[in-house]
Amino acid sequence: MSDTPVIGVLALQGDVREHLIALASADALARPVRRPEELAEVDGLVVPGGESTTISKLAALFGLLEPLRERIGAGMPVYGTCAGMILLADKILDPRSGQETLGGIDMIVRRNAFGRQNESFEAAVEVAGIDGGPVEGVFIRAPWVESVGAGTQVIAEHGGHIVAVRQQNALATSFHPELTGDHRIHAYFTEMVRAVG
Numbered sequence: 277m278s279d280t281p282v283i284g285v286l287a288l289q290g291d292v293r294e295h296l297i298a299l300a301s302a303d304a305l306a307r308p309v310r311r312p313e314e315l316a317e318v319d320g321l322v323v324p325g326g327e328s329t330t331i332s333k334l335a336a337l338f339g340l341l342e343p344l345r346e347r348i349g350a351g352m353p354v355y356g357t358c359a360g361m362i363l364l365a366d367k368i369l370d371p372r373s374g375q376e377t378l379g380g381i382d383m384i385v386r387r388n389a390f391g392r393q394n395e396s397f398e399a400a401v402e403v404a405g406i407d408g409g410p411v412e413g414v415f416i417r418a419p420w421v422e423s424v425g426a427g428t429q430v431i432a433e434h435g436g437h438i439v440a441v442r443q444q445n446a447l448a449t450s451f452h453p454e455l456t457g458d459h460r461i462h463a464y465f466t467e468m469v470r471a472v473g
């Protein structure tokens with residue numbers, strides 16, 4: 277890998293464009309990934325926010341479910357935001373029928389956890405490993421992490437709930453840094469990808 281890693285954004289549904297822009301600002305070569313051949317060419321992958329059930333059904337339809345599981349299992353760096361966090365969970369507390377995850381992070385995630393009263397909100401979130409003060413957390417029908425396994429590091433909490441985690445090469449946030457113009461988390465992920473190469 278050169279100094280500029282190639283980072284894909286799983287482009288089946290969700291806020292793909294915003295992640296491509298954020299990654300480019302964080303000095304990565306960003307590309308949409310829709311097919312197994314495209315997945316094979318990236319050094320790391322972002323799984324965007326959107327609707328986790330839709331993304332998992334489309335991944336199955338596009339023949340991407342197994343290739344994604346294989347690459348994540350083999351240590352490809354991966355970063356999931358919101359629906360992407362749900363997809364990276366080894367277990368979902370309240371899956372919709374037929375909902376599958378890719379897995380990769382030893383955690384249990386609760387979908388739409390902040391409830392109807394609090395569907396969308398913003399909050400300053402301090403994230404371990406991100407210098408320069410808290411990030412602006414944009415939460416949109418966001419999940420939270422109910423519990424993590426021994427190998428999973430909690431890197432941010434909000435209101436007593438886990439909203440960001442890291443397990444080796446996998447990163448996940450309940451919130452959407454791609455919507456804020458602050459690209460520190462994308463830069464952090466780009467650094468994770470560079471470190472593997």
Ligand code: GLN
Binds near residue numbers: 326329357358359
């Ligand atoms: N609630 C959505 C889901 O369950 C996630 C929302 C989001 O990604 N902004 O997939």
